[in-house]
Amino acid sequence: KIQLLRESTDEPESHILCDLNEPLVDHTEGQLFLNDTFKIIMEEVLCKGTDIKHKVCEWKEPKELALLLDLELRATGEPQHRLLQRVQDVAKYSIKTSHPRFMNQQFGGVDYHALAGRFLTEALNTNLYTYEVAPVFVLMEAEVLRGLRQLVGWTEGDGLFCPGGSASNMYAMNIARYQHFPEVKSQGLCGLPRLNIFTSSDSHYSVKKGAAFLGIGTDNVIIVEVDEGGRMIPDDLDEKITLAKSQGAVPFFVSCTSGTTVRGAFDPLDLIADVCEKHKLWMHVDAAWGGSVLFSKQHSHLLKGVYRANSVSWNPHKMLVAGLQCSALLLQDTTDLLRKCHSANATYLFQQDKFYDLNLDVGDKSVQCSRKVDCLKLWLMWKAVGSIGFAERVDKAFNQYIPQPEFVNVCFWFIPPSMRGKEGMADYQDRLAKVAPVIKERMMKQGTMMVGYQPLGNKVNFFRMVVFSPLLTQKDMDFFLDEIERLGKDL
Amino acid sequence: KIQLLRESTDEPESHILCDLNEPLVDHTEGQLFLNDTFKIIMEEVLCKGTDIKHKVCEWKEPKELALLLDLELRATGEPQHRLLQRVQDVAKYSIKTSHPRFMNQQFGGVDYHALAGRFLTEALNTNLYTYEVAPVFVLMEAEVLRGLRQLVGWTEGDGLFCPGGSASNMYAMNIARYQHFPEVKSQGLCGLPRLNIFTSSDSHYSVKKGAAFLGIGTDNVIIVEVDEGGRMIPDDLDEKITLAKSQGAVPFFVSCTSGTTVRGAFDPLDLIADVCEKHKLWMHVDAAWGGSVLFSKQHSHLLKGVYRANSVSWNPHKMLVAGLQCSALLLQDTTDLLRKCHSANATYLFQQDKFYDLNLDVGDKSVQCSRKVDCLKLWLMWKAVGSIGFAERVDKAFNQYIPQPEFVNVCFWFIPPSMRGKEGMADYQDRLAKVAPVIKERMMKQGTMMVGYQPLGNKVNFFRMVVFSPLLTQKDMDFFLDEIERLGKDL
Numbered sequence: 001k002i003q004l005l006r007e008s009t010d011e012p013e014s015h016i017l018c019d020l021n022e023p024l025v026d027h028t029e030g031q032l033f034l035n036d037t038f039k040i041i042m043e044e045v046l047c048k049g050t051d052i053k054h055k056v057c058e059w060k061e062p063k064e065l066a067l068l069l070d071l072e073l074r075a076t077g078e079p080q081h082r083l084l085q086r087v088q089d090v091a092k093y094s095i096k097t098s099h100p101r102f103m104n105q106q107f108g109g110v111d112y113h114a115l116a117g118r119f120l121t122e123a124l125n126t127n128l129y130t131y132e133v134a135p136v137f138v139l140m141e142a143e144v145l146r147g148l149r150q151l152v153g154w155t156e157g158d159g160l161f162c163p164g165g166s167a168s169n170m171y172a173m174n175i176a177r178y179q180h181f182p183e184v185k186s187q188g189l190c191g192l193p194r195l196n197i198f199t200s201s202d203s204h205y206s207v208k209k210g211a212a213f214l215g216i217g218t219d220n221v222i223i224v225e226v227d228e229g230g231r232m233i234p235d236d237l238d239e240k241i242t243l244a245k246s247q248g249a250v251p252f253f254v255s256c257t258s259g260t261t262v263r264g265a266f267d268p269l270d271l272i273a274d275v276c277e278k279h280k281l282w283m284h285v286d287a288a289w290g291g292s293v294l295f296s297k298q299h300s301h302l303l304k305g306v307y308r309a310n311s312v313s314w315n316p317h318k319m320l321v322a323g324l325q326c327s328a329l330l331l332q333d334t335t336d337l338l339r340k341c342h343s344a345n346a347t348y349l350f351q352q353d354k355f356y357d358l359n360l361d362v363g364d365k366s367v368q369c370s371r372k373v374d375c376l377k378l379w380l381m382w383k384a385v386g387s388i389g390f391a392e393r394v395d396k397a398f399n400q401y402i403p404q405p406e407f408v409n410v411c412f413w414f415i416p417p418s419m420r421g422k423e424g425m426a427d428y429q430d431r432l433a434k435v436a437p438v439i440k441e442r443m444m445k446q447g448t449m450m451v452g453y454q455p456l457g458n459k460v461n462f463f464r465m466v467v468f469s470p471l472l473t474q475k476d477m478d479f480f481l482d483e484i485e486r487l488g489k490d491l
Numbered sequence: 492k493i494q495l496l497r498e499s500t501d502e503p504e505s506h507i508l509c510d511l512n513e514p515l516v517d518h519t520e521g522q523l524f525l526n527d528t529f530k531i532i533m534e535e536v537l538c539k540g541t542d543i544k545h546k547v548c549e550w551k552e553p554k555e556l557a558l559l560l561d562l563e564l565r566a567t568g569e570p571q572h573r574l575l576q577r578v579q580d581v582a583k584y585s586i587k588t589s590h591p592r593f594m595n596q597q598f599g600g601v602d603y604h605a606l607a608g609r610f611l612t613e614a615l616n617t618n619l620y621t622y623e624v625a626p627v628f629v630l631m632e633a634e635v636l637r638g639l640r641q642l643v644g645w646t647e648g649d650g651l652f653c654p655g656g657s658a659s660n661m662y663a664m665n666i667a668r669y670q671h672f673p674e675v676k677s678q679g680l681c682g683l684p685r686l687n688i689f690t691s692s693d694s695h696y697s698v699k700k701g702a703a704f705l706g707i708g709t710d711n712v713i714i715v716e717v718d719e720g721g722r723m724i725p726d727d728l729d730e731k732i733t734l735a736k737s738q739g740a741v742p743f744f745v746s747c748t749s750g751t752t753v754r755g756a757f758d759p760l761d762l763i764a765d766v767c768e769k770h771k772l773w774m775h776v777d778a779a780w781g782g783s784v785l786f787s788k789q790h791s792h793l794l795k796g797v798y799r800a801n802s803v804s805w806n807p808h809k810m811l812v813a814g815l816q817c818s819a820l821l822l823q824d825t826t827d828l829l830r831k832c833h834s835a836n837a838t839y840l841f842q843q844d845k846f847y848d849l850n851l852d853v854g855d856k857s858v859q860c861s862r863k864v865d866c867l868k869l870w871l872m873w874k875a876v877g878s879i880g881f882a883e884r885v886d887k888a889f890n891q892y893i894p895q896p897e898f899v900n901v902c903f904w905f906i907p908p909s910m911r912g913k914e915g916m917a918d919y920q921d922r923l924a925k926v927a928p929v930i931k932e933r934m935m936k937q938g939t940m941m942v943g944y945q946p947l948g949n950k951v952n953f954f955r956m957v958v959f960s961p962l963l964t965q966k967d968m969d970f971f972l973d974e975i976e977r978l979g980k981d982l
Contacts, residue, residue, distance in 0.1 A: 003903055004901070005754065024961035025601070027541060041611060062622065062847065073634065078875060090615075095623075095624050110516070110521075119529065120528060124588065131553065135556055189679065190685045190708070213704075323613060324863050342703075348943065351928070353924075368657050369697055370818075389568050415493075452839065454838045470515035473512050474512050484493075
């Protein structure tokens with residue numbers, strides 16, 4: 001006998017518009033469409049899109065592109081052949097981020113095992129909050145996090161995959177705040193003293209974004225100076241913490257960086273750990289970019305001391321080419337801080353009378369409710385190449401371009417012919433600043449390659465190539481230099 | 492001439508381990524693997540996984556499953572055939588959320604056009620922060636958001652896809668706070684009066700999670716009473732706002748719900764808008780679950796007054812079966828509040844000397860840096876079925892199960908034979924509370940179907956079926972009732 005909670009309503013009588021005996025989705029037609037889409041993906045994105053004979057980018061002005069794509073959403077649907085054409089168009093006009101000549105950002109390249117894991121993730125379409133709906137992935141995520149923690153140097157701990165490095169950093173900040181002031185969860189910051197966060201001037205902007213979002217405020221992110229290589233200066237950190245305390249603020253969180261976004265610098269973690277211990281502050285390492293170096297015996301010294309941190313953010317979607325998004329937050333904590341800090345105990349998901357171990361319901365560790373599965377792509381790729389394979393990729397990236405680099409960010413100015421030997425000119429820096437934007441525009445419009453540029457401090461616009469894709473060869477490196485020369489020779 | 496920012500380093504000389512003239516990824520082998528994985532996905536996940544002759548779930552105890560999957564990550568890689576077996580195993584032991592008999596949560600079912608869009612998104616692997624790397628998706632996201640806003644009743648406005656409804660709700664809260672107190676961004680909450688948020692007792696737990704995360708505190712989420720149908724009582728809201736003010740708090744945000752998680756109730760938005768206007772509060776509508784009703788002429792009255800809100804969260808990954816994750820935050824604001832609130836102006840991404848319109852670089856509207864593309868799956872599906880097709884799906888869901896439902900959450904108790912007619916017994920409620928967990932365990936272990944249960948207020952454990960998948964037919968509905976009867980007949 002079924003007893004409804006609500007026996008009737010006062011709604012007007014419904015009109016049945018469709019046959020309830022038939023599903024609204026045609027599996028045969030749908031699977032045919034998926035099959036055809038897969039062929040287009042193979043051809044356009046994975047074959048042509050990684051072939052140097054084809055462009056990285058089919059540049060169109062926004063207005064022209066909007067017309068070409070016919071984006072408007074209408075009342076009636078379209079036939080399959082028209083939809084396949086749309087799939088083709090989306091592929092055609094999108095940037096080929098797997099192309100060997102895409103070095104614009106830290107997410108270039110492709111790994112087919114990771115991509116297979118991503119397709120499988122999408123098809124399985126489940127939610128990483130309970131063992132009930134994600135039995136495989138609850139266990140798999142724990143294993144992948146264990147593997148990453150082991151590289152950090154922790155035999156125990158906790159963690160979670162988050163929607164990107166900014167989120168991972170914010171989580172760390174929130175957990176640190178909770179550890180210092182557990183009452184913030186219920187009472188908020190009102191009535192508490194001013195909290196201070198410390199990070200270097202070269203750190204990622206997500207530290208400030210996180211401070212704003214968490215109600216701490218960007219002014220309460222105290223900027224620590226860096227040395228000429230872009231590494232945080234521990235003595236300056238120590239002094240600034242002491243100063244903040246003397247001004248009535250409560251320092252609680254230091255965010256170090258292993259692999260800064262622009263220059264790829266590694267903060268001296270061991271020395272910073274000493275300062276954090278002295279002042280009893282939470283030490284976080286934003287290793288979103290540089291974390292993957294831990295796979296390499298040869299280069300892991302760059303993160304020496306990382307095991308002394310309280311938390312680490314690490315994005316395998318960057319150097320390991322796992323695919324967006326794959327960002328792990330790792331914690332040394334074994335006291336269930338993550339769950340305590342974030343839990344809301346929703347009874348509709350985390351029923352206490354379930355028939356299995358409730359610790360397997362990891363959803364309450366997150367501030368998300370629905371949470372995508374981000375572990376499968378990394379797990380499958382790891383199974384495919386092994387830790388040794390990852391080490392090989394890291395080592396290759398380091399050896400790709402210049403002798404003895406600190407990391408794989410290659411930052412440089414292109415000095416056009418007309419400016420060579422004229423460093424003494426009054427407007428030299430102003431003119432140099434205008435070079436990179438022009439070359440960038442030309443390379444985009446011709447579609448031959450993509451590389452980023454930016455100013456930094458008193459350094460005017462310079463190029464930054466991020467050299468790590470496992471698809472790269474020495475030939476691509478040579479091409480890059482020749483192509484910049486070609487694009488800028490008249491400047 | 493190339494001038495490096497850092498000419499040399501003090502690192503030890505590198506040892507070249509691999510041939511720099513060869514990529515580390517074998518395209519032919521990789522594409523073959525992807526092709527084989529696609530076949531497994533088609534067979535196991537999409538054919539068998541949606542076929543009622545096969546199980547929804549292949550239940551294993553966690554320890555047994557961990558052994559079967561051999562999750563351990565090792566130093567060396569594995570051959571392709573072993574990896575394909577792993578793909579097969581992951582598919583086999585995962586929950587078939589597309590199966591017609593998965594009604595456990597609001598993300599069941601499959602749409603092949605959306606899935607094609609998701610595969611394409613994964614293959615293109617780009618980042619929705621600049622026009623430079625995501626030209627197609629910057630324009631497409633704007634168009635999809637425009638389409639959704641139009642259904643809300645706004646001809647202008649702003650918005651963003653966020654990693655889930657909880658994030659969308661948090662964003663809304665942060666933007667509302669910024670509008671009331673712009674100085675919070677830089678100075679934080681320290682020194683400000685206590686802020687108050689109002690939401691109903693049946694609202695989603697993300698409101699409290701958000702308040703904790705943003706430093707507002709869960710105690711500052713004031714719970715408004717609901718009527719017998721689970722709808723917020725506007726008079727109680729009005730009284731509680733007045734009371735909060737009299738106690739020195741500053742109310743700033745009301746989070747209404749259109750489609751509550753458990754009962755599927757719709758708060759009376761028009762009446763709540765009156766209260767919000769009276770007190771000058773930000774009105775947010777969490778329509779993560781119920782927003783899709785706006786496609787239906789017949790049922791959109793459930794959200795009457797939604798156009799008066801300041802912000803709306805809406806998850807097409809729920810009722811529209813777009814696939815996880817697809818959550819839109821929609822704003823009525825036309826003053827660029829979203830960007831002002833969240834921007835950090837990172838010079839390495841959002842260079843001011845770019846050669847195209849900088850408004851196309853939408854990344855600074857987000858608190859994420861890397862942001863997945865969530866619009867393509869919805870856009871392609873919308874193109875495939877049209878607004879009329881979505882309306883048809885919504886109408887069908889309403890008509891699937893019971894006459895004149897308020898929404899598609901079907902909440903009920905199963906009264907086992909031994910308890911029928913014994914409502915007067917002293918331990919009746921205690922015994923009834925134990926029925927659903929036992930039936931749930933049995934259905935999981937036999938793998939025949941999946942449906943959730945939970946208590947709510949003084950109501951003991953009851954089942955909640957969410958009936959909306961376009962794959963469902965009347966036969967599945969009949970099966971559900973018969974199966975619950977079968978599983979519980981000895982209780």
